[in-house]
Amino acid sequence: MALDFSTLADSTARSPLGCHLGWQPVAITGDRASFRMSFAQHNVTVGNMVHGGAILADAAATAACWASPEAGPDSRGATIALNVNFLKAALGTDLVAEAVVVQRGGSLCVADVTVRDEAGTTVAVARATYKLSHRRS
Numbered sequence: 001m002a003l004d005f006s007t008l009a010d011s012t013a014r015s016p017l018g019c020h021l022g023w024q025p026v027a028i029t030g031d032r033a034s035f036r037m038s039f040a041q042h043n044v045t046v047g048n049m050v051h052g053g054a055i056l057a058d059a060a061a062t063a064a065c066w067a068s069p070e071a072g073p074d075s076r077g078a079t080i081a082l083n084v085n086f087l088k089a090a091l092g093t094d095l096v097a098e099a100v101v102v103q104r105g106g107s108l109c110v111a112d113v114t115v116r117d118e119a120g121t122t123v124a125v126a127r128a129t130y131k132l133s134h135r136r137s
Contacts, residue, residue, distance in 0.1 A: 021054050025063075031101035033063035038094045048092035052124070056097035057084050057113045061128035064099035065109035070134050077132040080108070084126040093117040099128075107133050 013023045013035070021043055026034040035056050037043070043054040058079055066077065096116050103110040113126040 018059065021056075023056060023059055026096065028063050028067050030067055030069070031064060031104075032099065033060050033067055034096060034098040035060050035063070036094060036096050039092055050090040050093070050095065052084065052086055055084070055090065055095055055115050055124055057099075057115060057124065057126035058082050058128060060097035060099035061111040061113050061126065062130060064101050064111045065128075065130040065132055067101075068104070068109075068132070071132060072134065075132060075134045077130055079128060080131050081129040082126060083128075084124055086124050088117075088121060088123045090115075090117055090123045093119075095123065107131055 013025050022038050022040055024036045024038070026036050037054065037056050039048075039050065043050055045051045061082070062077070062079065066075070094117070097113055098116075099111045099113040101109055101111045109130045109132055111128050111130065113128065114122055115124040115126070117123050
């Protein structure tokens with residue numbers, strides 16, 4: 001039984017970290033996911049610069065990897081690697097992270113993520129490798 005994508009979006013956004021950072025699902029479809037994070041003072045490092053660890057890349061990649069017909073209630077997963085390149089400081093702005101799966105294997109999934117500010121400027125790009133295991137009947 002595959003997961004309902006709306007349930008997946010809700011569980012990601014409502015995780016303790018997602019609640020603290022203010023993640024909001026925008027869309028999740030097969031092999032794609034996007035999340036929004038509104039600017040909040042508790043997500044900054046200095047002044048109004050959004051902390052790099054809060055920029056949604058892992059959340060969006062995780063959701064995209066789970067957005068598969070093979071994923072079900074008994075599936076388990078973990079991020080194996082996350083490489084983020086910060087291109088521009090995100091200063092006092094909402095962010096949107098869009099992830100797309102570029103490769104699926106037996107249990108590994110690779111997703112590329114683009115994080116943009118409110119003006120549409122790319123502030124970071126990431127590549128995530130995620131392990132997603134499915135219980136076999």
